[in-house]
Amino acid sequence: MISRRSFLKGVSGAVAAAGAIHPLLNWAAEDAPVVLPGEDGLIVRSARFLDLEMPPEFFDSWITPVPHFFVRNHMHEPSTLDAETWELKVSGEVEKPLTLKFADLVRMEPHSVTNTLECAGNGRAFQRPQVPGVQWQKGAVGTTRFSGPRLQDILQRAGVKPTGKHVMFRGLDEVPGKVPPFIRSIPIEKASDGDTLIAMRMNGEALTRHHGFPARALVPGWIGAASCKWLSEIKVLDKEYDGNFMKPGYRMPNHPLKPGDPLNLEDTHPLTALNVKSVMVGPADDWTSHSRTIHIHGAAWAGEADIVKVEVSTDAGATWQAAQLGRDHAKYAWRLWSHNWKAPKAGDYTILSRATDSQGRIQPETAEWNPSGYLYNAFDQVEIHVQG
Amino acid sequence: MCKASFRFVVFAVAVLAICCLPLLHAQSPELPAGPVQAKVTTACTECHESRIIMQQRLTKGAWTKEVDKMMKWGALVDPADRDSFIEYLSTNFPPDKAPEQMPRVAGAKKH
Numbered sequence: 001m002i003s004r005r006s007f008l009k010g011v012s013g014a015v016a017a018a019g020a021i022h023p024l025l026n027w028a029a030e031d032a033p034v035v036l037p038g039e040d041g042l043i044v045r046s047a048r049f050l051d052l053e054m055p056p057e058f059f060d061s062w063i064t065p066v067p068h069f070f071v072r073n074h075m076h077e078p079s080t081l082d083a084e085t086w087e088l089k090v091s092g093e094v095e096k097p098l099t100l101k102f103a104d105l106v107r108m109e110p111h112s113v114t115n116t117l118e119c120a121g122n123g124r125a126f127q128r129p130q131v132p133g134v135q136w137q138k139g140a141v142g143t144t145r146f147s148g149p150r151l152q153d154i155l156q157r158a159g160v161k162p163t164g165k166h167v168m169f170r171g172l173d174e175v176p177g178k179v180p181p182f183i184r185s186i187p188i189e190k191a192s193d194g195d196t197l198i199a200m201r202m203n204g205e206a207l208t209r210h211h212g213f214p215a216r217a218l219v220p221g222w223i224g225a226a227s228c229k230w231l232s233e234i235k236v237l238d239k240e241y242d243g244n245f246m247k248p249g250y251r252m253p254n255h256p257l258k259p260g261d262p263l264n265l266e267d268t269h270p271l272t273a274l275n276v277k278s279v280m281v282g283p284a285d286d287w288t289s290h291s292r293t294i295h296i297h298g299a300a301w302a303g304e305a306d307i308v309k310v311e312v313s314t315d316a317g318a319t320w321q322a323a324q325l326g327r328d329h330a331k332y333a334w335r336l337w338s339h340n341w342k343a344p345k346a347g348d349y350t351i352l353s354r355a356t357d358s359q360g361r362i363q364p365e366t367a368e369w370n371p372s373g374y375l376y377n378a379f380d381q382v383e384i385h386v387q388g
Numbered sequence: 389m390c391k392a393s394f395r396f397v398v399f400a401v402a403v404l405a406i407c408c409l410p411l412l413h414a415q416s417p418e419l420p421a422g423p424v425q426a427k428v429t430t431a432c433t434e435c436h437e438s439r440i441i442m443q444q445r446l447t448k449g450a451w452t453k454e455v456d457k458m459m460k461w462g463a464l465v466d467p468a469d470r471d472s473f474i475e476y477l478s479t480n481f482p483p484d485k486a487p488e489q490m491p492r493v494a495g496a497k498k499h
Contacts, residue, residue, distance in 0.1 A: 033494035040495040048437040052493060067495075130483050132454055135443040176435040177462025 038208050040067035045134050049073040050210060054139035056281040059299050062328040062336055063114070064142035066202050071210045072119045072140060074182045074245075075173035078230050083214045088198070092168070092236035095159030102214050105200060108149035113195045113220050114330040116143045116301040120223035120250060120271050123367070123376030129259050131373040138279045138380075141301070143333050146199040146218040152192045154234065160188065164236035167191035169217045169228035184250070185241035186219055186226055190272075195220045195332070198231065220332040221304035223271045223375075225250055246270055252370055263371055274303030276363050277377040278310050278337070278355035285382040292343040292386055294351075296323070301334035302357035309356040310337040316350040317365070317379070323353070343386040352379045417442065420480045424472045431463045431473075441481065443488045448478040 034044050042052035052071040058064065083102040090098040119140035121133050134140075155167070168185040175181050190196060199218040200207060207213040212229030219226035225245065240246060251268040278300035283289065296314075300307045306329075311320040326336035343349060354363040367378040419425050419438050432441060446454065452474050459465050465473060 033492045035494045039493045042493045044439070044491050044493060045443065046437055046440050049440075055492070125487065129447070130445045130450075132444055132446055132450055134440070135445075135487070179435070179461045 038067055038210065039071070040065075042068065042070065043137075043139065045136065049075060050077065051134050052210075053136055054142055056138060056279075056284065058139070059279070059281040059336075060297075062143065062326060062333070063203060064144055066144065066205065066208060066211065069142040069144060069202070069211065070119065070140045072134075072224060073173070073210075073229075075175050075179065077209060078172035078174060081172070081209060081213055081230065086214050086232075088215065088231060088234065090154060090158045090234045090236075093161045093164035093238055094155075094236050095161060096157075098154070098158050100154070105149055105198060105215060108153060110147050110200075111150050111194070111197060112145055112147040113197060113218060113332060114143065114145045115218060115220040115332040116141060116274075116334040117218075117224050117227060118274050118301070120225055120374045121372070121376075123277075123378075124373035126378065127367065127369070127373040127376055131371060133372060138281070140224070141334075143301075144202045145204070146197055146202060146220075147204070148197045148200040148215065148218070150194055151196045151198055151217070151234075152194060154198060155191065155236070158236075160236055163238045164188055166237045166240050168233075168235040168237050168241045169231060170233040170235070171212070171216075171228045172230040172232050180244035182228070182245055183241055183243050184225060184228060184245050185237060186222070186272075187240075188236070190219060190222070193220075199227075221273050223250065223274060226272075240270065249372075250374070252368075252374060256368055257370060259369055271374055273305075274301065275375045275377040276300075276302040276305065276307075276355050276357040276359075276361040278307075278353045278363055278380055280351065280353045280380040280382055283351070283382060283384050286384070287382070288385040288387060289343075290388050292346070292388060294341045294343060294384070294386070295338065296341055296351060296353070297336070297338035298353055298380065299334045299336050300353075300355035302355065302359070302361065304332065305357040305359045305361065306331070307335045307355055308358050310335070311354050311356075312339045312341070313352040313354075314341055314343070314349055317352055320354070346386050346388060348383065348385050351382050351384060354379045422476045422480065424469060424476045427465075427469055428473055428476055431465050432458070434464070435462075439488070439490065441477070443490070444477075444481050445483045445485055445487070446478065446481065447483060448474060451478040451481075 043055055045051040045053055050071050050073045054068055054070045058068040086102050088100045122136045122140035124133050125135040125137045165188050166185040170183045173182050197218040198215050200215050215231045216229040217227045250271045254267045280298040282297050296312050300310045310323040312323050313320045323337040323339040356362045365379050367376045417438050419429055455473050
């Protein structure tokens with residue numbers, strides 16, 4: 001016969017043992033943090049497929065540490081990734097098809113690009129009326145230094161035929177059900193640009209599994225989906241790749257649409273470079289300040305263009321003041337910005353930010369509506385309460 | 389069964405209960421109760437977790453497009469249940485519902 005005391009002793013020992021398995025318990029409560037080795041403090045939009053968003057407080061660094069860098073997976077990550085057996089096939093409209101090993105890529109001359117990578121759906125949660133998809137707010141974006149051989153060097157080795165007009169990327173993502181594979185293509189001009197890479201490193205370290213180990217495409221200034229992860233195949237095509245993630249996925253209407261207007265796919269174009277955009281990361285929305293001195297700050301980026309100006313309005317758009325741009329800058333990388341403002345009196349204020357780029361594009365008051373909420377870039381806005 | 393081995397079984401079962409069940413629950417939170425909750429859970433979470441559904445705020449028309457797309461992509465939905473799925477999703481995740489609160493990965497820096 002087992003006594004109540006023995007039973008309780010067994011259970012209490014189990015509680016202690018379970019407590020020792022702390023990471024597992026961190027999954028337990030709905031609002032408890034999730035433990036994912038290599039990732040730190042990110043917002044879990046989805047644990048399967050893995051979609052992690054950078055929270056606003058991590059925008060304070062010009063270079064985003066890899067554990068703070070957003071993760072966007074369309075499918076299951078590859079179940080096995082082994083640099084020893086991994087191969088990258090290069091085929092299609094080329095004179096000499098290639099099969100490259102990890103060591104072959106390591107031996108090629110590396111090039112580095114500091115790039116702001118942003119998911120095309122970043123900001124989708126702010127789109128009205130709401131649209132389907134991962135409900136990213138501000139942080140499906142980050143800036144890191146990507147390094148690896150230039151794609152143009154690989155294409156040169158294979159010898160692109162005059163018929164080669166587009167370059168297709170295929171990764172090792174594992175596709176569930178009858179979901180179409182995640183395959184996309186970019187035009188040969190962008191593929192041949194000296195800054196388009198087969199990236200093997202982020203911030204000097206080997207790519208992590210969530211970011212595409214052992215190698216990913218890096219198409220600088222373009223939507224994140226162009227930079228295919230876990231790369232296994234590069235194929236030169238005579239036309240744009242015809243598949244779900246090129247069409248109907250990742251396309252914008254050629255002419256502005258109103259919500260509810262039918263989308264004619266023949267009147268759309270594939271998404272390429274990012275929009276001009278600023279986000280405010282401080283003060284937070286609905287923040288109460290006990291001081292009238294307010295530090296307004298954030299980040300701004302513009303894909304292939306440079307940020308030339310960020311402006312802040314503290315009177316809901318009636319007047320605008322130039323913010324100070326951060327010292328750090330690079331082609332394709334965001335600029336941090338800040339503005340110190342003294343509120344004239346206690347009260348509620350609407351603060352806005354807007355960016356202007358070197359192509360003359362100005363962040364609009366309202367983002368161009370589209371059925372998937374791509375490239376959302378309306379003025380950023382917070383409401384604050386000033387006391388004192 | 390001797391005292392020691394029973395204590396071990398209690399210990400092992402309790403460890404499993406404490407660690408694994410909440411783990412599975414947290415990975416895929418339960419969808420709201422409803423007539424097709426079990427069928428929606430089975431059909432949808434075969435490929436992705438329930439948070440993907442729970443963060444959507446869509447009209448009935450938009451849910452219809454999503455259900456049809458997922459059925460085309462292999463979600464195992466009895467065609468007789470299609471309308472019930474759409475009704476369930478559009479009732480539980482409509483545009484005017486407050487946004488879903490999402491958890492963090494451990495280690496978040498505080499403001």
